[in-house]
Amino acid sequence: xxxxxxxxxxxxxxxxxxxxxxxLTGGWIAQACYAIAKLGIPDLLAEAPRTVDDLAAAxxxxxxxxxxxxxxxxxxxxxxxxxxxxxxxxxxTRLLCSDYRRSSRPTALMFGEEVHGAFGEILHTLRxxxxxxxxLHDVPFYDYLGEHPQAAATFxxxxxAAAVPAALAACDLRGLGTVVDIGGGEGGLLAKVLARHRAxxxxxxxxxxxxxxxxxxxxxxxxxxxxxFVPGSFFDEKTVPPGADLYILSRVLHNWDDPSAATIxxxxxxxxxxxxxxxxxxxxxxxxxxxxxxxxxxxxxxxxIDLLMLVMVDGHDRTLAQYRTLLTAAxxxxxxxxxxxxxxxxxETAIEAVPV
Ligand SMILES: C[S@@+](CC[C@H](N)C(=O)[O-])C[C@H]1O[C@@H](n2cnc3c(N)ncnc32)[C@H](O)[C@@H]1O
Numbered sequence: 185x186x187x188x189x190x191x192x193x194x195x196x197x198x199x200x201x202x203x204x205x206x207x208l209t210g211g212w213i214a215q216a217c218y219a220i221a222k223l224g225i226p227d228l229l230a231e232a233p234r235t236v237d238d239l240a241a242a243x244x245x246x247x248x249x250x251x252x253x254x255x256x257x258x259x260x261x262x263x264x265x266x267x268x269x270x271x272x273x274x275x276x277t278r279l280l281c282s283d284y285r286r287s288s289r290p291t292a293l294m295f296g297e298e299v300h301g302a303f304g305e306i307l308h309t310l311r312x313x314x315x316x317x318x319x320l321h322d323v324p325f326y327d328y329l330g331e332h333p334q335a336a337a338t339f340x341x342x343x344x345a346a347a348v349p350a351a352l353a354a355c356d357l358r359g360l361g362t363v364v365d366i367g368g369g370e371g372g373l374l375a376k377v378l379a380r381h382r383a384x385x386x387x388x389x390x391x392x393x394x395x396x397x398x399x400x401x402x403x404x405x406x407x408x409x410x411x412x413f414v415p416g417s418f419f420d421e422k423t424v425p426p427g428a429d430l431y432i433l434s435r436v437l438h439n440w441d442d443p444s445a446a447t448i449x450x451x452x453x454x455x456x457x458x459x460x461x462x463x464x465x466x467x468x469x470x471x472x473x474x475x476x477x478x479x480x481x482x483x484x485x486x487x488x489i490d491l492l493m494l495v496m497v498d499g500h501d502r503t504l505a506q507y508r509t510l511l512t513a514a515x516x517x518x519x520x521x522x523x524x525x526x527x528x529x530x531x532e533t534a535i536e537a538v539p540v
Pocket of ligand 1: 367369373391417418433
């Protein structure tokens with residue numbers, strides 16, 4: 185059966201062919217960005233433009249291969265080329281310099297290695313609904329990080345470079361005594377809370393390999409003497425310390441399927457005192473699917489992060505109604521909701537819940 189011809193204004197033309205070519209080759213550009221980040225080329229270009237031969241000698245690359253790669257990146261506006269065979273950073277690739285504030289280099293390394301490998305197996309995810317990462321490595325993502333310290337350090341550096349959820353500013357934390365950040369990663373959010381609330385103490389719960397990184401970061405911030413570090417799994421009984429005023433789960437629950445997310449919330453419920461509070465920071469899916477308005481750039485990013493959860497871990501973004509169901513089943517009631525400011529690129533909402 186032949187397909188009916190699309191209406192004239194729906195027919196693909198040259199522009200659509202070019203757009204599709206860009207999409208299909210986007211992975212090549214991404215891997216080229218990964219490779220120059222891995223070789224430290226953005227750092228070599230941080231001060232001034234340099235020639236290919238100079239760069240190749242400094243990072244141990246083949247000059248011809250490097251030239252062709254840098255040319256392709258220039259053609260995509262990611263570098264600037266000027267004669268003779270000299271390249272400079274653009275504002276976008278400056279983000280790949282390792283000492284730039286909230287550098288994107290760790291994200292480029294993680295996307296170019298573990299994530300790229302898993303997306304190569306995305307068909308497995310589509311056929312089975314299971315994370316391609318597990319098919320490739322035979323272990324769940326966080327177990328893999330436990331066995332690969334370098335990958336764990338890169339992952340936590342990438343997470344640490346992500347902005348602390350902007351909705352934190354809308355939460356009333358006056359009079360805070362003790363705050364427990366569960367799955368707190370490198371400790372960026374805890375550092376922000378403790379810097380603002382000078383009388384407060386913090387507890388950071390995370391897997392052992394993350395705790396060492398958090399200790400280093402909070403020591404550098406001069407806050408380590410106000411923090412207890414608890415290495416352990418939030419799935420285990422008694423890992424989450426009891427009796428704190430405030431418990432935080434930031435960007436944790438979307439890593440897990442419903443039964444696992446329910447277990448994490450139950451562990452918090454076992455620890456939280458009757459007058460304690462829980463703050464969950466998560467990106468909220470639209471209540472109406474499909475969305476009635478065209479997705480914004482940030483909403484499109486959020487859908488890609490949800491796809492990342494699908495391919496890498498067994499997690500997903502949820503609607504507010506789905507979080508309410510999980511929280512209610514674990515013995516919490518939602519007390520207030522603080523949406524992220526609309527200008528925030530990572531627009532997690534703060535859901536404040538109390539035990540019932
Ligand atoms: C997506 S990161 C979020 C980090 C941080 N809360 C943030 O908002 O940037 C998820 C965190 O959960 C931690 N995690 C994963 N499995 C865990 C477990 N079983 N017990 C404790 N922490 C765990 C990871 O090490 C990581 O730091």
